[in-house]
Amino acid sequence: MAEPIIEMKHVCKSFSVPVKGQQGWKSIFYRKNQTVDVLNNINFSIDEGEFIGYIGPNGAGKSTTIKLLTGILYPSRGDIRVMDYNPHRDRYHYTYHIGVVFGQRSLLEFDIPVMDSFKLYQAIYELDGRLFQERLDEFTHLLKLDDLLHVPVRKLSLGQRMRCEIAASLLHRPKVIFLDEPTIGLDALSKHEIRQFLTRINQEEKVTIILTTHDMGDIEQLCERIVFINVGNIVYDGPLDTLKNNYITHKDIVIVYEEPIDVPDAFVSLLKEKNITTYTFNVPNAEVVSIVPALLQLGAAYDVSIHEPTLEDVVKIIYSNHIHA
Amino acid sequence: MKVMAGKYLVIFITQMKNLLEYKINILLKLIRPFVMTAAVGSLWLVLFKLTGRDNIGGFTRQSFIIYLLTIRFIAVFSPGGASIAEMNEEIRTGNLAMRLVRPAHYLPWLLFRNLPVPFISGITGLILVSILTVLLGADLPKAGMMLLFVCSVIATITLQYAIYQGIGILSFWIYEVFPIERFYKSVSGLLSGELIPLTIFPATASEVLQFLPFASLAFIPGGIFTGVFTFEQALVRVIVQWTWAAILWGLVITTYQRGLEKFEAQGG
Amino acid sequence: MKFRERSIVKHFRILPEYVKLAVKRESEYKLGFYTFIFHQLVTAAIWLLFWKVLINKIGDFGSWNYGRMVLLTGFVTINMGMWLTFVFIWRLPRQILTGELNSHLIKPVHPFLHMILQHLNLRSLPRILIGVLILIYALSHFELQYSRWSLVVAGVTSFLSFLTSFMPFATICLLAFWIGRAEFIRDLFIELFVFQNYPLTEFPTVFIAVFTVVIPLIFSATVPVLVLTKLSLGWGMLLLAGLIIIISLQLWLFGFLWNRGLRRYESYGG
Numbered sequence: 001m002a003e004p005i006i007e008m009k010h011v012c013k014s015f016s017v018p019v020k021g022q023q024g025w026k027s028i029f030y031r032k033n034q035t036v037d038v039l040n041n042i043n044f045s046i047d048e049g050e051f052i053g054y055i056g057p058n059g060a061g062k063s064t065t066i067k068l069l070t071g072i073l074y075p076s077r078g079d080i081r082v083m084d085y086n087p088h089r090d091r092y093h094y095t096y097h098i099g100v101v102f103g104q105r106s107l108l109e110f111d112i113p114v115m116d117s118f119k120l121y122q123a124i125y126e127l128d129g130r131l132f133q134e135r136l137d138e139f140t141h142l143l144k145l146d147d148l149l150h151v152p153v154r155k156l157s158l159g160q161r162m163r164c165e166i167a168a169s170l171l172h173r174p175k176v177i178f179l180d181e182p183t184i185g186l187d188a189l190s191k192h193e194i195r196q197f198l199t200r201i202n203q204e205e206k207v208t209i210i211l212t213t214h215d216m217g218d219i220e221q222l223c224e225r226i227v228f229i230n231v232g233n234i235v236y237d238g239p240l241d242t243l244k245n246n247y248i249t250h251k252d253i254v255i256v257y258e259e260p261i262d263v264p265d266a267f268v269s270l271l272k273e274k275n276i277t278t279y280t281f282n283v284p285n286a287e288v289v290s291i292v293p294a295l296l297q298l299g300a301a302y303d304v305s306i307h308e309p310t311l312e313d314v315v316k317i318i319y320s321n322h323i324h325a
Numbered sequence: 326m327k328v329m330a331g332k333y334l335v336i337f338i339t340q341m342k343n344l345l346e347y348k349i350n351i352l353l354k355l356i357r358p359f360v361m362t363a364a365v366g367s368l369w370l371v372l373f374k375l376t377g378r379d380n381i382g383g384f385t386r387q388s389f390i391i392y393l394l395t396i397r398f399i400a401v402f403s404p405g406g407a408s409i410a411e412m413n414e415e416i417r418t419g420n421l422a423m424r425l426v427r428p429a430h431y432l433p434w435l436l437f438r439n440l441p442v443p444f445i446s447g448i449t450g451l452i453l454v455s456i457l458t459v460l461l462g463a464d465l466p467k468a469g470m471m472l473l474f475v476c477s478v479i480a481t482i483t484l485q486y487a488i489y490q491g492i493g494i495l496s497f498w499i500y501e502v503f504p505i506e507r508f509y510k511s512v513s514g515l516l517s518g519e520l521i522p523l524t525i526f527p528a529t530a531s532e533v534l535q536f537l538p539f540a541s542l543a544f545i546p547g548g549i550f551t552g553v554f555t556f557e558q559a560l561v562r563v564i565v566q567w568t569w570a571a572i573l574w575g576l577v578i579t580t581y582q583r584g585l586e587k588f589e590a591q592g593g
Numbered sequence: 594m595k596f597r598e599r600s601i602v603k604h605f606r607i608l609p610e611y612v613k614l615a616v617k618r619e620s621e622y623k624l625g626f627y628t629f630i631f632h633q634l635v636t637a638a639i640w641l642l643f644w645k646v647l648i649n650k651i652g653d654f655g656s657w658n659y660g661r662m663v664l665l666t667g668f669v670t671i672n673m674g675m676w677l678t679f680v681f682i683w684r685l686p687r688q689i690l691t692g693e694l695n696s697h698l699i700k701p702v703h704p705f706l707h708m709i710l711q712h713l714n715l716r717s718l719p720r721i722l723i724g725v726l727i728l729i730y731a732l733s734h735f736e737l738q739y740s741r742w743s744l745v746v747a748g749v750t751s752f753l754s755f756l757t758s759f760m761p762f763a764t765i766c767l768l769a770f771w772i773g774r775a776e777f778i779r780d781l782f783i784e785l786f787v788f789q790n791y792p793l794t795e796f797p798t799v800f801i802a803v804f805t806v807v808i809p810l811i812f813s814a815t816v817p818v819l820v821l822t823k824l825s826l827g828w829g830m831l832l833l834a835g836l837i838i839i840i841s842l843q844l845w846l847f848g849f850l851w852n853r854g855l856r857r858y859e860s861y862g863g
Contacts (some may be wrong), residue, residue, distance in 0.1 A: 072698045100699040112617040123607040353777040360784035375655045501625035508632040515639045
């Protein structure tokens with residue numbers, strides 16, 4: 001069996017933050033700090049070519065994990081290996097092999113044309129002129145960069161800039177790519193184009209991709225495996241389908257009757273919502289087939305539909321379960 | 326009107342709270358202007374020692390130190406380069422649009438937002454200057470002169486804000502106003518009497534310089550406080566100061582209106 | 594693991610790329626560039642005028658006549674010009690505090706050098722040129738005694754002395770790793786730079802000691818003028834050696850704190 005390309009073992013990360021509410025002039029010279037654990041004992045491994053969705057609510061520790069994996073942060077405890085490198089210790093050599101996109105930060109020079117930033121990257125990553133040109137041509141075609149390369153970054157729209165950011169991060173053919181909210185704030189078309197591009201390089205070049213996002217559309221369309229983190233702990237690590245099956249225990253049956261009905265006691269506990277003549281019942285998966293005919297008997301109905309919760313709903317359930325736990 | 330004033334007061338208080346979050350920084354900000362004073366002061370003390378003179382350009386060693394402290398305390402009321410940078414950024418990125426959609430005027434909004442630091446530094450400076458003047462055994466100006474001094478300081482502050490906001494407003498036409506601010510600082514450093522009292526210049530140059538707006542920024546209030554002028558001379562100079570303040574504010578408001586007409590609100 | 598050349602050396606190899614970038618950036622804002630040159634000219638002229646007015650009124654500043662003051666202004670202008678080339682250092686505390694440093698850490702570069710070189714400021718070149726012109730003017734118009742070798746030693750001292758003010762400044766900026774908002778200490782520190790403009794040998798001994806050992810601003814202009822016009826070549830070489838030792842210590846301290854700081858770097862939290 002092949003060695004995993006990324007491995008995190010017992011990784012912890014804590015930050016030191018000032019204790020709130022310190023008053024008085026003494027606090028000018030001395031501030032009490034406390035340690036906040038952002039990641040607690042994180043363990044996972046990722047094989048080459050996997051496309052991982054790394055999700056969780058705000059403050060869960062997603063970005064911290066990405067920063068640890070990219071060598072930006074030092075772990076407080078634990079061991080991180082990516083392609084046999086220790087990211088923070090071997091940072092210089094390691095970064096030749098990774099690509100990183102931060103959706104909320106630009107890697108491109110703001111005031112000058114995109115192409116000039118690309119040329120700087122060519123020098124930094126020591127890319128051969130011919131290979132650079134080939135790669136650039138490929139990206140220009142796939143990401144539709146023709147009209148953008150000679151425009152200063154400050155004049156690009158968010159979607160255009162993000163396409164250029166992704167190209168800049170991948171020019172050197174990295175083996176692992178870290179994407180931190182790459183589709184944040186983008187319109188539907190831009191998202192679609194970026195998703196298509198990522199799928200393609202994942203499948204054709206066998207690039208390993210780790211994606212953090214709040215957009216469940218990204219996850220559903222791109223990732224086979226989900227790592228779910230909450231309050232610094234991994235709460236789920238497995239296939240997307242299993243996640244859905246574990247959490248989708250009920251379906252919504254929506255029936256529109258011709259006139260208001262009286263819901264019998266046996267069905268009251270299933271009634272989720274009522275809106276004039278539209279009734280929504282939340283029914284366990286196993287009972288859907290048997291209950292639908294009974295519900296249709298309650299009155300003259302002219303429409304019925306069955307809805308499965310979306311991944312967005314599933315995630316909401318998990319977030320709230322863990323917040324209230 | 327009352328509501329209007331209250332609105333800007335809240336802007337001031339909010340910014341003050343923001344500042345108080347970093348108390349050590351306030352302390353350093355208070356010290357900062359006086360480092361420059363210490364530098365210029367030490368140069369002059371060395372000069373007095375080297376030349377063995379008691380009086381240079383109408384200043385004794387003692388009155389010179391008081392002069393330096395006075396002009397420094399007035400200078401700290403200046404909104405500083407940060408206010409220009411903020412304005413420049415908001416205009417060129419189009420973020421000014423976010424200010425314009427609120428029921429508050431931009432110029433006073435900016436003014437009150439930038440006031441807390443000068444406010445704290447100015448008050449501290451005033452206390453420091455008064456204590457040092459008494460400790461050095463110098464006479465404080467008499468009531469009439471003191472009144473003129475206060476009028477002069479207010480005119481200086483008014484003028485400073487006009488100049489800084491005026492430079493910031495140029496952002497409607499010029500992408501980068503930072504070099505203009507630096508240019509202004511360099512010129513005003515010498516021509517305002519900040520580095521060297523204007524009486525040290527040759528007589529004719531000194532006379533001319535005292536009626537330019539730069540002198541209003543340091544030499545006139547500093548000179549009034551240290552007794553360089555007679556009451557009549559001081560009165561004339563304060564009138565000149567207020568005239569410059571009125572002219573420059575008139576220019577600032579007109580230019581701002583023109584700028585708004587040109588504003589593109591790019592981005593987004 | 595395949596060994597690649599050391600990251601520091603690489604930056605000098607790709608220096609032309611950084612310069613090209615800086616040229617492009619400047620060409621985007623030509624008006625700002627020309628306004629800035631004008632500002633440089635005026636600043637130098639103002640200092641010359643300042644010394645002229647002062648010396649006319651009170652006579653020489655100890656052993657410093659107007660010719661030497663012009664030289665002093667020339668050396669300060671060159672020094673500040675070199676400083677200006679790497680002026681992005683000014684933003685280091687902000688880069689650390691807001692996590693902007695991330696973008697330099699994820700590339701195969703030395704993050705500090707890359708950050709500084711990526712933002713080279715070419716507006717410094719006219720300033721350096723103005724400084725050189727002032728020196729030429731001083732040496733040709735005033736009766737100053739100097740030799741070819743003293744000129745070389747003074748030039749090298751001036752060139753290296755930029756680091757004696759730059760490195761402590763950079764080190765102060767690193768405090769942001771520990772205290773967060775280091776801008777205010779940075780701003781306080783920069784105020785001291787005004788002393789570079791003064792003939793520090795005429796100041797009390799305590800000033801000379803502080804500006805030689807603690808914040809070695811004496812090397813920016815005072816020492817080059819002395820080396821050029823007053824001291825023997827032997828003394829000049831000795832001062833140069835002292836300068837090199839001070840710079841080595843400063844570089845070591847900076848490197849030490851930089852590495853320590855990176856371990857503490859929080860990248861703007863999680």
